[in-house]
Amino acid sequence: MKIFDLPLETDRLILRRVRHDDFDDLFPIHSDPEVCRYLPYEPRDEAAMKEAIEKRVALVEMTPGGEPLFLAVELKETGEVIGEVLLFYHHEEWRQGELGYVFSPKFHGKGYAYEATRAFMDAAFDQFNLHRISARCSAANIASWRLMEKLKMRREGDFREHEIFKGEWDHMYIYAILEDEWRAHRS
Structure with a gap:
């Protein structure tokens, strides 16, 4: 079981645990059909978003194969939550995350x-x-895979028509980076 030392801060952002009062900022994101186009769920209504926030708030430690940790991304300047980052902790012995x-x-x-x-x-x-x-x-989510490439992650998989996603054949990219590669790029 692991717990992040939070919050994390950058020059412009604070990454912190999701709170109940983040609803007003997160609901427009998660109810937007264009945003949800590439997410594994349909646009959320208010009840579904409240339930999702409850799950995020309730997660206090990460266990391998368990629920992902979601962090709210807050603008330091205004306090507005502009998005979320999340981490799945897949395997402790092999030290794998997504x-x-x-x-x-x-x-x-x-x-x-x-x-x-x-x-x-x-x-x-x-x-x-x-x-x-x-x-x-999704290969169609150009902004997402460009971000992964900007993070110096390498494309390891290109899965064409591997499953039906939202009624259509999906074309998915998988990216990854190893710890030593990350540290080499960051130095």
Whole structure:
């Protein structure tokens, strides 16, 4: 069982545990059909978003194969939550994690996703002693895989028509980076 030392801070952001009062900022993100286009759920109504926040708030420690840790990404300047980053802790012995993220479209193109995921990956390698972090996305989600490449993750998988996702054949990319590669890029 592991717990992150939080909050994490960057020049412009605070990454912290999700709170109940984040509903007003997170609901517009998770109810947006364009945002949810690439997520494994449909746009959430208020009840579904409240339930999702309850699960995020209730998670106090991470266990291998358990629920992912979600962190709210808050702008230091305004206190507005602009998105979330998440980490699945897949395997303790093999030290495997999987990164995810979602951001409000009104904050795209400003470098916030890169800043937040970079800080989160630093913490995941340092605090969890992870050996490898992976991430996946639809090949059609160009912004997502470009972010992974900007993080110096390498494309390890290209799965064409591997499953039906939201009524269509999905084309998925899998990216990953090893701890020593991460540290080499960060130095």
